[in-house]
Amino acid sequence: MDNLRKGFPVLEQYTYLNTAASGLLPEKVWEFRQDHDLDFFLKASVLKEKMGDMLTGVRESIGNFFHCAPNRVALVPNFSYGFNNVLESIDKPSKVLLLENDYPSINWAVESRDFNVVFATIDENLEENIIAQIEKEQPHFFAFSLVQWINGVKINVEFLKKLKEKFPELILIADGTQYFGTEAFDFDASGIDIAVSSCYKWMNAGYGNGFILFNESVQGKISPKNVGFGSLQGKYKAHEGNFIGKFEPGHYDTLNFGSLKVAIDLIQQIGIDVISERINTLKSIARKRFASAGLLEDWTLEREDYASLFNIKGDEKLFNRLKGEGIITSLRGEGIRVSMHYFNTEKDLNRLFKALNI
The missing domain is CATH 3.40.640.10 (Type I PLP-dependent aspartate aminotransferase-like (Major domain))
Structure with a gap:
């Protein structure tokens, strides 16, 4: 699904997991x-x-x-x-x-x-x-x-x-x-x-x-x-x-x-069903990995329907370290908010998992 990344040059610079703060500007919109x-x-x-x-x-x-x-x-x-x-x-x-x-x-x-x-x-x-x-x-x-x-x-x-x-x-x-x-x-x-x-x-x-x-x-x-x-x-x-x-x-x-x-x-043009399917795949992978590492509040795991943004346990030091490695997230509440959209890939998640040592 790498073709879904075309038209987003920022993805060549960062592992962008921050749509919940600011979405990307597609090339077609910029043009x-x-x-x-x-x-x-x-x-x-x-x-x-x-x-x-x-x-x-x-x-x-x-x-x-x-x-x-x-x-x-x-x-x-x-x-x-x-x-x-x-x-x-x-x-x-x-x-x-x-x-x-x-x-x-x-x-x-x-x-x-x-x-x-x-x-x-x-x-x-x-x-x-x-x-x-x-x-x-x-x-x-x-x-x-x-x-x-x-x-x-x-x-x-x-x-x-x-x-x-x-x-x-x-x-x-x-x-x-x-x-x-x-x-x-x-x-x-x-x-x-x-x-x-x-x-x-x-x-x-x-x-x-x-x-x-x-x-x-x-x-x-x-x-x-x-x-x-x-x-x-x-x-x-x-x-x-x-x-x-x-x-x-x-x-x-x-x-x-x-x-x-x-x-x-x-x-x-992409298809909202294609977008939804991609998001569902990524959020399922992320939730399972975060949960197994104990990074999510237990009560949120009892919810069957959930979005592709998560608040994982972490502080400002971890947030800055992720940013230093080119992984863009947000500090929100008492943790670090991670969000993924259709242009993200499993490679993006794996970079995050590696940086978190999970």
Whole structure:
């Protein structure tokens, strides 16, 4: 599968096991960016006259890839911007369920507002904990990461479908930043009401682009307030009071959002099933090796579904030694976070295993 590494020159310099921090920029995306800025340099507003058509193409590409109608896809520069706008659209006081120690951009954003906040514990019984808190606290919203940023604990989409069936009035708001781009995802069939994501990690689209997917039933349950010249510009935003337009009040950067479309095109060219199969192979190998060496928290091993990012036992000294050997990871929580994408190989893992003496 070495052909999957083509177009990522950074892999010739490093053993890159850090997609959970920052995805790589594919050569095709880089080439688009070069051509785009040259066109802007030479044409200025003549290029920008086509901005609406380009953004429509991006919106439709996202909708097609994630199975969500394009008139329910909002373009945002990143997860935090989009999520904060969603929170500002929620009447207060409302009760919100969060997961303890979830991604700070989720929990901090909720806790900084006038919401009644309750928590579910992340452990081997995560799903049971979530259901118990919903039954006890009866929250209006549940905001969570599909994949936990520190240790890769993953909430199964099938569980979310059943959760929505059991609690149909509960609004599910999911962060897909550590998930989207790793396997096929059907938003309309997921049970999730609102999904928000940045695309610089597993989507490999670079920085400055993201999206929000809305279930059709959400309109009327939240009240977005932002508005600007961009709110009414382009297809799907043609009339005053348009829902997704209130998440897109300004002028958008065609460089960054065009990069997202090229990145999605590349994923579809490779095949999301091929990507998923490759990731599953690598994460299975890594988990077994880490577990046998005692490098993972025992309770995480009781989880059947898990992502391809792991938090292994280690300190800053080990992190720096790995970096010195060209193995790129991240210090997160109380250990070292290791993550692998489809462009990684077993050779990459073997270099890590050798460096760890396992």
